[in-house]
Amino acid sequence: MTDKTCVGAIAGAFGVRGEVRLKSFCTTAEDIATYGTLTTEDGTRRFAVTLTRPVNGGLGARLSGVETKEQADALKGVTLWADRAALPALGDDEFYHADLIGLEVADPGGAVLGRVRAVYDHGAGDILEVAGPAGVLLIPFTRAAVPTIDLAAGRIVADPPGSDE
The missing domain is CATH 2.30.30.240 (PRC-barrel domain)
Structure with a gap:
């Protein structure tokens, strides 16, 4: 087991004010915003996630530190990782x-x-x-x-x- 788990990815910018389109890998898509600060795979960037609305193909969200469309576009394809300790415990026949x-x-x-x-x-x-x-x-x-x-x-x-x- 690893100390981080991939919970989603940034699909690109949504709008012109820095909002992003998130693809959630969680069973309940909106749970992506409940795991605390998310990081990039290499851990060099950290984001607080605030969901804004459902959008075609994912969720609209604001990420801390992302203010412009250009910043949001630059994150397209970046995966988001949660600390393993923040994820819910699983039952006996469930696995990440x-x-x-x-x-x-x-x-x-x-x-x-x-x-x-x-x-x-x-x-x-x-x-x-x-x-x-x-x-x-x-x-x-x-x-x-x-x-x-x-x-x-x-x-x-x-x-x-x-x-x-």
């Missing part, structure tokens, strides 16, 4: 995507399939991208396909669809 990245993935017989390289959410359910000796596998992040996640051991047991053919 960041906690899954890098975990070893093995099949039920113990054969290593690879490591989690990414977690995608395309709206119909999360997908694990696993890179290993056989190439890249995309595994649905469901209980049937991923029956065991052991964060302490750094291991996932996966039974990808079609693996028993």
Whole structure:
């Protein structure tokens, strides 16, 4: 686990007075403003976030220190990170995507399939991208396909669809 988690990204300027369009990666989009000061990935910039309104494709927001359209435009593509301690505690069967990245993935017989390289959410359910000796596998992040996640051991047991053919 890391001490910071990516909670959103700046999609660009919104308007001419320094407002930005935020893309929130939170389950409830508006929660992005409840985690305190957010930082850039490298930690060199810090922003207090004040949401202003829902906008097409995200949320309108004001970031501390951003006063002009040019400043807002310059931040396009910047990811926003929250301190891990500010995020809500999760239940037993819930995971932050960041906690899954890098975990070893093995099949039920113990054969290593690879490591989690990414977690995608395309709206119909999360997908694990696993890179290993056989190439890249995309595994649905469901209980049937991923029956065991052991964060302490750094291991996932996966039974990808079609693996028993």
